[in-house]
Amino acid sequence: MTELPDLRDFVRPEPLPPSATLIVRGGPDSVTKLEAHAERLLRAFVLDGAPVLGISVFAATDDIGPASLDGIAAGKLSTYRVLHTAPVGRVTAAGFPLLSTFERPHMTLLLGSLGRIAVLMELLGPAERNPQYGELTRRRRRRPR
């Protein structure tokens, strides 16, 4: 059996953002949707060789630019009418570790179990309007072939 790729191989060597930093997700999310997303990650990756349940978030680490809250809302998440946000400190204090994965500002929030998604939904709170919805900022430059 072929091994699944390990998320650890894609962790950026950088410290966790300060506790006040917001994590952002395009929404609206629901327990059912987050379960499906976590199961997709479980199917695609392992972490340190073990099954992993998690979801993708972006960390608004900068004041300006593509990794700022405005930059993420107008860029990577501009196709979302609404966004969920929560401070890094609240999420980690509730027992959801964050890994800086793939390209900045992407992160993976580790769930531990599907049963904890309802707790996470409470932390994320109700989705709020994305004021940058429909912006025409290109999300990613196409790779040269």
Next chain:
Amino acid sequence: MTDVDITADLNAEDQTGYVWTFLDEARDPSIIVPGELVVAGDVDAPAVAVVVDLAPHPNGTIVHLDVLPGAIDSYLALARRIATA
């Protein structure tokens, strides 16, 4: 409500920097070919995307999507305008 061609979490990127999902989450996998324009995401948050590539994976086939900017309503309005011109 806009049906999607392929269900995906548009927050989820991988090492390519593109959004990814599995091919078997497509309504009709035969339309998911590189270069094709598709609607991706879910019914609450659909977006227009270009299929970048299909990559073999031990548990299926990974589809990479280049999500295009702009509200999907703008694309639908464009399509209607062109269709009725």
